[in-house]
Every structure is written in C-alpha cells, then in structure tokens.
Amino acid sequence: MAARKAVEVYLDLLSQPCRAVQIFLRSTKIPHTVKMVALRKGEHQTPEFAKLNPMKKVPVMVDNGFVLTESDAILKYLANTYNAPEHWYPRQPERRAKVDEYTAWHHSYTRPHAAKVFILEVLLPRMTGQPTEPAKIEKALVELGDTLEKLEAMFLKRQPFLCGDDITLADLLCICELMQPFGGGRDILQDHPQLLTWRSRVQSALKGSFDEAHSVLYRLRDKAKPKL
Incomplete structure (x- = not known):
C-alpha cells in the first residue's frame, strides 16, 4: 500500500x-x-x-x-x-452538534460582520485611495456589536469555550474572524470583557501557532493608527 x-x-x-x-x-x-x-x-x-x-x-x-x-x-x-484529538470535533453526537450549530451560525453572523469592518477600514481605502465614510463604518460596528452580544449570550455563556470546557473548531473559526479588524488597528473586543478573557484562553490553548498565523495581520496593525 x-x-x-x-x-x-x-x-x-x-x-x-x-x-x-x-x-x-x-x-x-x-x-x-x-x-x-x-x-x-x-x-x-x-x-x-x-x-x-x-x-x-x-x-x-x-x-x-x-x-x-x-x-x-x-x-x-x-x-x-487524521484522528485529531477529540476535543476539536467531538464524536459524541450532542457535543458534535453544538460545534456544527456554531459553524452554521458563523457564516451568517461572525464572519460577515467582522469582515465588513476590516473591508471598510482597510481594503476599500487601499483599493480606492479614499477613506470610507465614517457613517458606514459606524453602522458596521453597530451590526458587529449586536453579533458579539449574541455570541456571548448564545454560545460562550459562562463556559470557558464556545462549545463547552475544551477548545473546538468553533473557537478556531471564530477567533480568526474576530482578529481581522486588528489589521486596521481596531480591537473589537475591548468593550467585551467576557470575550477578551475567552480570546486569551484560546490564544493560550493554541500556543505559538496562533501568533505565527497572525503575523501578517500584526504587521498591518502596526502600520495602522489605533482606533479608539
């Protein structure tokens, strides 16, 4: 073979x-x-x-x-x-279904709303040479804020990770989206202490692979003016 x-x-x-x-x-x-x-x-x-x-x-x-x-x-x-450690995508049906629930929700909420802020603040100005209208950015931030509140209430609740006590694929997909506005110098979690704690927990679980993958984004962030 x-x-x-x-x-x-x-x-x-x-x-x-x-x-x-x-x-x-x-x-x-x-x-x-x-x-x-x-x-x-x-x-x-x-x-x-x-x-x-x-x-x-x-x-x-x-x-x-x-x-x-x-x-x-x-x-x-x-x-x-590849028989990854079970915590990533649990075999037990109910635990796996919770991961599937988040990943289905992710594509309609976390992904488009976090990405829109990055697109408006970073990509479009680079493509057009003109800053985006502040009103459009503010609207995108309001939509994202609503999604962050739902993320806390529906998934994170009072547990360490989105789907329970261990990190899963749900946390991985989510954290990569929520990091994206960093490219424009904006930390979208600064007013969400529960999510900030969760982010630190995820980063610790992922060790060096997290910062390695985000090095390109960090370089963009370092060139941008911090958003208040």
Missing part, C-alpha cells in the same frame, strides 16, 4: 479561514505542505488555480488527490480523517 502523501493546502494568511486551517494543521501536527496564494497579486485568478477551485477562493485542500474547498468542510474532514 502506497504511503500517504502530506496534505497540501493553498492559503493566503490575510484570509481568516486560511489562518484557521493553518493553525489547526500546526496544532495537530498533521503532515502538510503550504502553498501560498497571494490574493493581492491575483494568484487565485490563474487557470491553474481555477482547476482546483472554480470559485477561485482560498483555502483549498488536496489530500491524495481529493480536493476540498470551504474552511468548515476542510477542518472537519481533517479532524475526522
């Missing part, structure tokens, strides 16, 4: 879901190789990349010829296939 090849992943670490995939692979020590795709240079628009993912988005995973897109699916596949 042929030896299994290392998993290949195509990533741009300015992308929140890509960071989640890299952190998971590093944390679980799953053998892998990373192929960087620079979105800012349009490397995702090439015909070669389109053969892997017709949507021309990252991340993409290739495992022994099996191609998978979408971070949620990639993370769950890796957890199942």
Whole structure:
C-alpha cells in the first residue's frame, strides 16, 4: 500500500479561514505542505488555480488527490480523517452538534460582520485611495456589536469555550474572524470583557501557532493608527 502523501493546502494568511486551517494543521501536527496564494497579486485568478477551485477562493485542500474547498468542510474532514484529538470535533453526537450549530451560525453572523469592518477600514481605502465614510463604518460596528452580544449570550455563556470546557473548531473559526479588524488597528473586543478573557484562553490553548498565523495581520496593525 502506497504511503500517504502530506496534505497540501493553498492559503493566503490575510484570509481568516486560511489562518484557521493553518493553525489547526500546526496544532495537530498533521503532515502538510503550504502553498501560498497571494490574493493581492491575483494568484487565485490563474487557470491553474481555477482547476482546483472554480470559485477561485482560498483555502483549498488536496489530500491524495481529493480536493476540498470551504474552511468548515476542510477542518472537519481533517479532524475526522487524521484522528485529531477529540476535543476539536467531538464524536459524541450532542457535543458534535453544538460545534456544527456554531459553524452554521458563523457564516451568517461572525464572519460577515467582522469582515465588513476590516473591508471598510482597510481594503476599500487601499483599493480606492479614499477613506470610507465614517457613517458606514459606524453602522458596521453597530451590526458587529449586536453579533458579539449574541455570541456571548448564545454560545460562550459562562463556559470557558464556545462549545463547552475544551477548545473546538468553533473557537478556531471564530477567533480568526474576530482578529481581522486588528489589521486596521481596531480591537473589537475591548468593550467585551467576557470575550477578551475567552480570546486569551484560546490564544493560550493554541500556543505559538496562533501568533505565527497572525503575523501578517500584526504587521498591518502596526502600520495602522489605533482606533479608539
């Protein structure tokens, strides 16, 4: 039987879901190789990349010829296939369902609302050369604030992590999204002490893989003016 090849992943670490995939692979020590795709240079628009993912988005995973897109699916596949420590994606049905509940909610709330702040404060001004209207940013922050309150009330509650006593894929996807506005010098959790404590707990659980994956974002943050 042929030896299994290392998993290949195509990533741009300015992308929140890509960071989640890299952190998971590093944390679980799953053998892998990373192929960087620079979105800012349009490397995702090439015909070669389109053969892997017709949507021309990252991340993409290739495992022994099996191609998978979408971070949620990639993370769950890796957890199942490579027998990752059970806390990441529990086998017990009710505990697993709580992770699935968050990851389904994530795509309609945490992801778009945190990303919108980053897009308005960082990406659009870079693309257009003009600052975004303050009223648009304020509206986005209000929407994000409502999502953060729901995140606390529905998922974090009084437990250490979003789905219980241990870190799961839910925490990983969530933290990478909530870090994104850092790229514009904004810490969106500064008025949410419960989430701040949770963030510290997640960072501690992930050790060096967290800061490694976020190094590109930290460099952007260091160039930006802090938002009050």
